[in-house]
Amino acid sequence: MKGAAAAAAVGAVAPRTLAQSSAGGTAAPTKLRQFPYSAVELLDGPMREQFDANHQFFLALDEDSMLRPFRLKAGLPAPGEPMGGWYTWSDEFDPPNNMTGYIPGHSFGQYLSALARDYAVTGNKATQAKVFRLVRGFAETITPKFYDNYPLPCYTFDKINCGLIDAHEFAKDPAAMPALSRATDAVMPHLPPHALTRPEMAALPHPNISYTWDESYTLPENFFLAYKRSGDKRYLELAHRFLQDKDYFDALAEGDNVLPHRHAYSHVNALSSASQAYLVLDSEKHLRAARNGMNFVLAQSFATGGWGPNEEFVEPGSGALGESLKTTHSSFETGCGSYGQAKIVRYLMRITGESTWGDSLERVFFNTTMGEKPVQPGGFCFYYSDYNNHAQKVYYPEQWPCCSATFPQVTADYGISSYFDSPEGVYVNLFVPSRVNFHQKGARFSIEQRTKYPYASDIALQVKGESPQTFTIAVRVPQWAGKNTEVAINGQRQHVEAHPGMFLSLRREWKNGDVIEYTIDQPIHLEAVDSQHPGTVALMRGALTLFAINSPESRFTREQLLAAKQSADGRSWKVESAKAPVGFQAFPDIRDQHYRLYHEVTA
Numbered sequence: 001m002k003g004a005a006a007a008a009a010v011g012a013v014a015p016r017t018l019a020q021s022s023a024g025g026t027a028a029p030t031k032l033r034q035f036p037y038s039a040v041e042l043l044d045g046p047m048r049e050q051f052d053a054n055h056q057f058f059l060a061l062d063e064d065s066m067l068r069p070f071r072l073k074a075g076l077p078a079p080g081e082p083m084g085g086w087y088t089w090s091d092e093f094d095p096p097n098n099m100t101g102y103i104p105g106h107s108f109g110q111y112l113s114a115l116a117r118d119y120a121v122t123g124n125k126a127t128q129a130k131v132f133r134l135v136r137g138f139a140e141t142i143t144p145k146f147y148d149n150y151p152l153p154c155y156t157f158d159k160i161n162c163g164l165i166d167a168h169e170f171a172k173d174p175a176a177m178p179a180l181s182r183a184t185d186a187v188m189p190h191l192p193p194h195a196l197t198r199p200e201m202a203a204l205p206h207p208n209i210s211y212t213w214d215e216s217y218t219l220p221e222n223f224f225l226a227y228k229r230s231g232d233k234r235y236l237e238l239a240h241r242f243l244q245d246k247d248y249f250d251a252l253a254e255g256d257n258v259l260p261h262r263h264a265y266s267h268v269n270a271l272s273s274a275s276q277a278y279l280v281l282d283s284e285k286h287l288r289a290a291r292n293g294m295n296f297v298l299a300q301s302f303a304t305g306g307w308g309p310n311e312e313f314v315e316p317g318s319g320a321l322g323e324s325l326k327t328t329h330s331s332f333e334t335g336c337g338s339y340g341q342a343k344i345v346r347y348l349m350r351i352t353g354e355s356t357w358g359d360s361l362e363r364v365f366f367n368t369t370m371g372e373k374p375v376q377p378g379g380f381c382f383y384y385s386d387y388n389n390h391a392q393k394v395y396y397p398e399q400w401p402c403c404s405a406t407f408p409q410v411t412a413d414y415g416i417s418s419y420f421d422s423p424e425g426v427y428v429n430l431f432v433p434s435r436v437n438f439h440q441k442g443a444r445f446s447i448e449q450r451t452k453y454p455y456a457s458d459i460a461l462q463v464k465g466e467s468p469q470t471f472t473i474a475v476r477v478p479q480w481a482g483k484n485t486e487v488a489i490n491g492q493r494q495h496v497e498a499h500p501g502m503f504l505s506l507r508r509e510w511k512n513g514d515v516i517e518y519t520i521d522q523p524i525h526l527e528a529v530d531s532q533h534p535g536t537v538a539l540m541r542g543a544l545t546l547f548a549i550n551s552p553e554s555r556f557t558r559e560q561l562l563a564a565k566q567s568a569d570g571r572s573w574k575v576e577s578a579k580a581p582v583g584f585q586a587f588p589d590i591r592d593q594h595y596r597l598y599h600e601v602t603a
């Protein structure tokens, strides 16, 4: 077909608004749709390796041990070894000095959720069978007694809710929703009347400090999802009850930055509750709250995309982010933080169709999540990314902390974060070796993506289709993309403008064998930690943050940093300094070396 040779490409894409269906609820419009887990397959590469490692690890985790804290409280036989750490009942628990026995069973729901999603991605029957066994095993233990003298009932129930609705939705377990109904009955006497802030919890009598750390404000997201997946109005009422409008969303919706000094991850997680309030209730206020809230987070992020030193948001304009480089090694709660960011970013991309949310996601994935050390037997895992001037990657000393549970959830979600669907066609958000399967006008299509991005700049997208069809393939052009960003189709350079911060839309008749070659110009640049420390900069190439290896005291000029030279294999960079050349690497390539993220530059 003649017209097909010249792709009618539009830089600034305004995807058509979609009505979305929800069980009985108001349908709020979204611009894009999420693909099902089964539609996206990660191909060989670092994301696939992390996904496989987490899938195998949690598939092998002992089920008796996982169920033990619940069986003990139900007075049932509880065979199996205690898991230890945060997961196990312990008389030693004495917060904040001894955290063993902190929140028994807290992460059960998240391990279940991750396995349900892993099943949806892979179709592996053994994974589905494990989900079924865990749901049945858990259902036998449900009792309100579980939450007697339990410091964080909202926290643990919220994760159980997530696990059961995911077992229902993604592993198709018919026992999951009945179990959720009974688990909800069991927790009801232990829930507060409404979402409580930490100061409100501190004002109540509490046997120890851990009772002031519960996270009732994150409950609505999973209650809204439980309502959508079951149609049961009780969950809708509970979602309403725990929306933290008074102390959080109302202020954010008005553009008032109330983040400082709040617990970082859980308040980002709460923005997903606001997003669900928009999707289910068509509440524009909650969309504004989610959007403004996330923009406030991005404005106080490190160059890596991480945020919240010591798990707390800082006062804007205070220089506290820069100060934290000298005072803490707990710079970013990586497992939970990147999971929370991935969720809110997917909501905001779906709702708004704006590509820049994807920029923030690739930044946090490439510079934090993909550099997490693998979970070890015994539940030792990576927790904090360290941006201290004297930094190293370490395992968290406590077994089975929160980040051991969000890590497999985020790796299960790599695929659905990579592509979005729309009536016009497919939106490519992440550049990662992968394949997406979809239909266009009844014809089966797939796009296979091959790339070594961000180490290399070229991305090949091969189209396979049953019959030629006209639709759009849109690729994200990052906000920071350089002027040599370009696209070719079947070897023909396309004369289209790639607008940074937009999707580049390629609409034409696509046929089997068509190949898009997309090159993203990734300029080297420096990013100051905050405006109070303009001379404290990180070296970046596109979205990738580069860390100086084994050279904590090196002194560089801006020119030296900007002249960083990439090695032939693409995995390291060399920078001249006053003393000797210094090697730089990306976070996923760092093992046990000492590294430094920010440098004081004079010139």
Ligand SMILES: [Zn+2]
Pocket (backbone or CB within 6 Å): 333, 335, 336, 337, 401, 402, 403, 404, 406
């Ligand atoms: Zn965590």
